[in-house]
Amino acid sequence: MTGDPRGAELCRADIAEAASLLRAGGVVAFPTETVYGLGADATNSRAVRRVYAVKGRPPDHPIIVHLASAAELDTYSVDVADAVRVLARECWPGPITLVVKLRPGSVAPEVTGGRATVALRVPAHPVALALLEAVGRGVAAPSANRFGRVSPTTAAHVRADLGDAVDFVLDGGPTAIGVESTIVDCSRPRPAILRLGGVTAATIHALVGEPVDELIRGEVAAPGTLERHYSPAARVVVVEAHDVAARATALVEQGTRVGVLAISPPNGLPDDVEVLGSPVDADEYARVLYARLREADERGLDVILVVAPPPAGIGAAVTDRLTRAAAGGGLA
Ligand code: TXA
């Protein structure tokens, strides 16, 4: 469960400590199956404001409320649509976030940025679920990275990004999925996918059984949908597999420090090129993506040549993040 040599006993003690810190208005990083979150009691304005401050996140970007179970849906929302019931029943706990009509007063206004909607998710991670149960109320949590940067998939990433600015980092080992949840806006007349993630568009179409709009961009204030996002300091360039060797050679000749991330990195790369990873499939690509982008920065690389995975399954979400990282052009 934790990959933590200290064992389950201490982990339970950690969960209890994290829960009491949250209940007392603290800010705690915790694992989910997607990425690590930076949590605060969703009913506590002061605690939620601290999350925005620690992340450096603009206050008009709303935060997902994490719940221990789908039974809490009606505590936080009203006029719950059939599509929401179906998606919650079939996909929770799991990597899908549902934007629904907010039950007024159920969370601090800072969580939703004053909107009439709220984003809800039940994460599929034993440590997260135990924590949420122990807290006994919704936990508002964005990804535990500084705004605009790559999401953390290990407790070490969180510490590197946020250090002493948080009260506690609950270590649940590396996350299993590696990219953020799929977000479906169910508050509009027709559901719309705002962000791709672990639950595919095909699954959502099949479950909802009616047309679903995909990726309305620019229309919604959602930072994960900004084009320039998820960027390492190195410049990310998306290339076709057959172009990698030639592009890498040209860049190395200019004195550029180059890394490559692809499912099958080609032979014949110049010696100086760092192969950041060769995941075997899209699932592994998703799992290692953010760690490899961080590694590129640690190694001081200038450019990362990435080849997108096949678009099936979580491959679509990986390609989405790669495209956004490339649009960032490097956020030094
Ligand atoms: O997998 C995940 O979703 C992770 C883990 C920690 O649960 N969380 C995460 O949170 O990625 P964050 O804040 O980095 O991204 C949440 C996205 C943002 O783009 C935010 O704008 C959007 O959800 N969002 C939150 N509330 C919303 C709302 N009421 N309407 C539309 N979008 C909303």
Ligand code: MG
């Ligand atoms: Mg984020």
